[in-house]
Amino acid sequence: MNYYQQRQTLLEHAATIEHGLIVIGGGITGCGIALDAQSRGIPTLLIEMQDIAAGTSSRSTKLIHGGLRYLKQFEFGLVKETGRERAVVHHLAPHITIPEPMLLPIIKGGSMPKWMASLGTLIYDFLAGVKKKERRQVLNKAATMAYEPLLTGARVTGGIHYFEYRTDDARLTMAVAKTAQTEGAVLLTYTKVIDLLYEAGEIIGVKVQDTFTGKEYIFKGMEVINAAGPWVDSLDVKDVSIRKNKLLLTKGVHIVIDHSKFPIRQAAYFDVGDGRMVFAIPREGKTYIGTTDTAYTGNNEEPGITDADKTYLLNCVQHIFPTIKLEVADIESYWSGLRPLIREAKSKSPSAISRKDEIFKSATGLLSIAGGKLTGYRKMAQRITDIIAERLQTDYEIGDCTTETHILSGGDLQKHGGLEAFTQQKLGELTTRGIDTETAKRLIRLYGSNIDLYLIEFDQLDSRLQTIQLPIWLKAQLQYTCKHEFVCKPEDFIIRRTADFYFRRKEAEAYSDAFIDAMAILLEWPAATTTAFKAEWDERLKK
DSSP, X not given: OOHHXXXXXXXXXXXXXXXXXXXXXXXXXXXXXXXXXXXXXXXXXEEOSSSTXXXXXXXXXXXXXXXXXXXXXXXXXXXXXXXXHHHHHHHXXXXXXXXXXXXXXXXXXXXXXXXXXXXXXXXXXXXXXXOGGGSOEEEEHHHHHHHOGGGTTSOEEEEEEEEEEEEOHHHHHHHHHHHHHHHTOEEESSEEEEEEEEETTEEEEEEEEETTTOOEEEEEEEEEEEOOGGGHHXXXXXXXXSOOSOEEEEEEEEEEEETTTSOOSSEEEEEOSSSOEEEEEEETTEEEEEOOOEEOOSOSSOOOOOHHHHHHHHXXXXXXXXXXXXXXXXXXXXXXXXXXXXXXXXXXXXXXXXOOEEEEEOTTSOEEEEEOOGGGHHHHHHHHHHHHHHHTTTTSOOOOXXXXXXXXXXXXXXXXXXXXXXXXXXXXXXHTTTOOHHHHHHHHHHHGGGHHHHHHHHHTOOGGXXXXXXXXXXXXXXXXXXXXXXXXXHHIIIIIISOHHHHSHHHHHHHHHHHHHHHHHHHTOOHHHHHHHHHHHHHHHTO
16 A cells, blocks of 8 residues: 555544654655654654655755865864765665766966865865865866866866765655654645644643644654754744744755756856855756755745746856856756854845754653754764753653664665775666666666665556556556555656656656656545646646
């Protein structure tokens, strides 16, 4: 049975027991907490009002990086922690965390002169414990131009070649979520907290609503953590004593261009002339560019993109790559997300505000966590779970944190010789089923060591899908994700499980109608539900 059809039973059961911990928020932080707590022996329930990673955790620059730019703000502790966590996350999820060579061109008159970039990346290598083969190289002008001829015409004086780690943020969050579930945590998506519950001045649980049916439930928990990202403040207003108005939301936009129109050879991190740095990263035949960083006060669920956002990013490219002539019409897709930054007493520009995380404690027992970066999710989870473990030490037999070595779902590749060897081993199994090589490689990157579960779904594809005019491998993907990855709505799959909406937009638009028909069969939607989801998806395509 698939997850969508199990939800009712899961909701009803969750309402009959007391949980050791209730985590609000299914982003990377909430899922990280659920994994840490459950693996230590704390029975954990995670509640997410949308889909796993629907908010900030699917809208980042899709890098596991140490935050080189934070050296300019003298945040050495943040750089050290997140820099070292890059290697940890790469070890835990090698199928979705890949070393990415990065070029930092030095521009005459830019905000980062060569000596600063050289010293900064040297300190970065030291703080982050970078492996010898991935340490930075200082380049002269000729070497920099050889790495990236598109810089012709820019006032290049040299460059730095170094490494970060490319990831798929939504896939990483899903890997953490699935691992937490395997450990025994219960995860409920499309379950919105509508109230916090108290008894004798202490928090004892939450009141939630199933956003599909409107039905309400009471969940009791010995401890409650608010890890709702941009929605942390909106939940905390329900608590009498926790700090209010503690977040400053800033919007980050990325745009996607066909690689043929911006054929950059490797990822670049460049000075755009206003004191900010921007990434341009090649991926799957596209180049994506970002990010913006502007204060935001609108709709948290879909921040959107403005003409000013588009113009700004296109001008950033023009500034450093003079030979590249991009127009707004060249933008194939985009994503925008919100950073829940900790509001500081002293007014600063959005880019100057610290990316550190912070834990907020209420006299009622409620804990809230906000701030931080994708890369640092595991340490954030560890810090707040340590507090919960201390509180519950007399109620459960609680072990130490083991997430530093706890391989994530799909990441068990070492016994196969690593990702490249594993890919070669599995390619034959996929191509003999009629799957083309490029698609087969993409599937292996998506699912890692879980590819065997995907192949089971391929071989046991629901016969009711025979009438649907889609490639069999795509129908098998849908069946796999509905069973194993919490897929309930079209956007769960098309945007977050595959990133097709961003990097294969035309293909996604072409298959989406038949795809929704396939979902309707597998999830046994009534006709009205299918019609509603098709209308909802059509609205998404207009954005």
